[in-house]
Amino acid sequence: MSKKFVVAVAVVVAIGVGIYAYLGGFSSPTVTVTTSEPLLLAGQPFEGTVNDEAFGNAFRKAAQIRDSKQLTGILGNVYYNSPETKKDSIKAFIGLVIQDSTVKLPEGYKLLRVPGGRKVVRSEVDAHYMVGPGKLYTSLFDYAEEEKLNLENFYVEWFPSDRKGIVEVPVKK
Numbered sequence: 001m002s003k004k005f006v007v008a009v010a011v012v013v014a015i016g017v018g019i020y021a022y023l024g025g026f027s028s029p030t031v032t033v034t035t036s037e038p039l040l041l042a043g044q045p046f047e048g049t050v051n052d053e054a055f056g057n058a059f060r061k062a063a064q065i066r067d068s069k070q071l072t073g074i075l076g077n078v079y080y081n082s083p084e085t086k087k088d089s090i091k092a093f094i095g096l097v098i099q100d101s102t103v104k105l106p107e108g109y110k111l112l113r114v115p116g117g118r119k120v121v122r123s124e125v126d127a128h129y130m131v132g133p134g135k136l137y138t139s140l141f142d143y144a145e146e147e148k149l150n151l152e153n154f155y156v157e158w159f160p161s162d163r164k165g166i167v168e169v170p171v172k173k
Helices: 003-022 054-066 133-148
Strands: 030-035 039-048 074-079 090-098 110-114 119-125 157-161 164-170
Touching: 030 133, 039 054, 039 074, 054 074, 090 119, 119 133, 133 164
Parallel strands: none
Antiparallel strands: 030 119, 039 090, 039 110, 074 090, 074 157, 119 164, 157 164
16 A cells, blocks of 8 residues: 555545544433423324435425424424334334424424423433434433333434434333
């Protein structure tokens, strides 16, 4: 190998590590047990494989609705099976966490009320939504295993900003 090749590879790796750090890739999630607050989501249900084009389109549609100000809210989703362990298929509700239930919804959107007052394991991380979800779920599952907590198959995630992610999972009674 030539020195130029080694230097070029080192520069590319350094840039990659820098981007990963900028996105919050080295941030550590905080995991707590708390009581959930009620949430209201406007979105669309999805059931299918994670590789389905419609799955990605649902996320893009939510971001487009938010960015165009059709609805005021933050990106949020509910998964009815574990997005980390169920790689082949997923059942979800994808959209925006909103405050006003009387707002006119975009075509194809419905309201989903997530009740509050439940004991949940909550994971938060200050990282871009491109790298945050993996960190959120790993830390949440590790914590639940360490504390011997059984979790429901109901995962609520939302992103208050491009650099913050939150996941809550109810603890089975």
